[in-house]
Amino acid sequence: MVVVTGASSGIGRASALAFAARGDRLVLAARGAADLAAVAAACGNDPVTVTADVTRRDDVEAVAAAALQRYGRIDVWVDSAAVMAYGKFEDVPAEVFDRVVTTDLLGPANVARVALRRFRAQDGGTLILVSSLLARITVPYVSAYTTAKWGARALTRTLRQETRDAPDIHVCMVAPGSVDTPIYASAANYAGFVGRPPPPVDSPERVAARIVRLADHPRAEVSVGLANRVIELGYTLLPPVYNALVTPLMRNGGLSRRRAEPGEGNVFRSEPRVEGGPGRFTRAQVSAVAVAATALVTLGVRRLRR
Template identity: 80%
Template sequence: MNERVVVLTGASSGIGRAAAKAFAARGDRLVLAARGAADLAVVAAECGNDPLVVTADVTRRDEVEALADAAVQRYGRIDVWVDSAAVMAYGRFEDLPAEVFERAVTTDLLGPANVARAALRHFRGQGQGTLILVSSLLSRVTVPYMSAYTTAKWGARALARTLHQETRDAPRIHVCTLAPGSVDTPIYTSAANYAGFVGRPPPPVDSAEYVAARVLRLADRPRPQASVGLANRVIELGYNLFPPFYDALVTPLMRAGGLGRARIGPGAGNVFRPAARVEGGPGRVSRRQVEAAGVLAASALIALGLRAARR
């Protein structure tokens, strides 16, 4: 299927930007959407082939519906919709301002719901289409200092599972979720922060381009769920089989790996409005380093888990 029509929400940065460039390299027709017009223009130039660019906020249902209609008006259909729009907020739950918590949950939970509603409306009319919701390992485990993001991702996973059930009557309509572990994107440094230290992706860390390749694979061969991350399965295993052990370790590990040493004052980051994109950062690693870190982390977790089980 050459020259598919692909809509990407969250296309201005991170996984969305990498996926847009990967789809463009294959000759697909793109509709790029995000809140920040300046960064969208840069991504459009990188993609080439005159993509349709629409400034839209996934928390605004009317803007998402208008985005879908604009895509159909220009290209006549929507074959694939990839939603990777998300924001983060660091800090203990009681330290997060209520409005920051609520806005983050709105973006990361009601945003995918708005996207799914608009996409399914067109997919039903066409009789086919693939919706790919970029989720997170944190839709399956919990960590401290990220209550808003984790709450929203757990809810979004429930939504996706429900959509799988409700689209069983339409075998050519696919709803897919992709759950990456740590990914080197600007979401950590642009996040709201009330933890006192800049956030960072804990190792092992994948590149946005590596995750984008899995997005394309789902577009080609849809499946309900996929996971990206060398340590994901081990972390999920520890979370589900050894809850007390996991809970005892996760806070010090989060402080050591999920928060940097650079101090930062409290602020809402890009939760309410787009911020300038800054690529790279403390998570920029080679694939070989990622694999080595993943093997070491998995081995350590398995050994500690077996030791706890024996006790």
């Protein structure tokens, strides 16, 4: 059976639907009861639902207890719960920054602690943590999210090292690039404009398909995104060029032109979620991003040839 935390929207929702489509038994958890009920209804097959916040250890324990009460074991646990805040570091209130890090780093830690104890007790299981391309690179205006994802990646690797004595316990990480989910529009915002996924953008269903594949064939880490490896290469090999390009690319690709008043978004509390990003790109914006990416690769090749 499969537990999905963060199941009410985005990648978590798509994963729940993908597992349900092949007949898996499910326990679904998220902060928003109404959105969670809607996902459960779409899944069918009578999944267990638990209103839970991954930042609260007792809530995570309650999710596991519900799974064990109904099914007696947990075979796969997928954690995709996350929140985001936009704005320059000094403009984001400290309490908002701290809450994003708590949700996106300590939340997965809470899930991992409960899941691994259960897997030890039953001699096997697969933990899949949904990370991000931003666990390997940095971009401006999302410092809290990026900080948390780097920390969660370190945690994931440590957990893999500590479970080497248990060959039937698997700790996996899936790292998507831009995905068309509600997290951007729902985010806390101190940047002045509503966030959006910069191109190229994948669907949550594509990420969910990789998660289902990981459940069947565990691997340490899977990257999902057409441009992920190119961006990582530029970040690693060409820091000056990357740093010169990333801010204008983020302003034009990662922020829409829809103005946003400063606010906490859904960082501290659940809010109704609308699937899909807040805006789509004009042909000129996509072309600008493509030109900049091409310039980055060209400069890199020239430098490597010297």
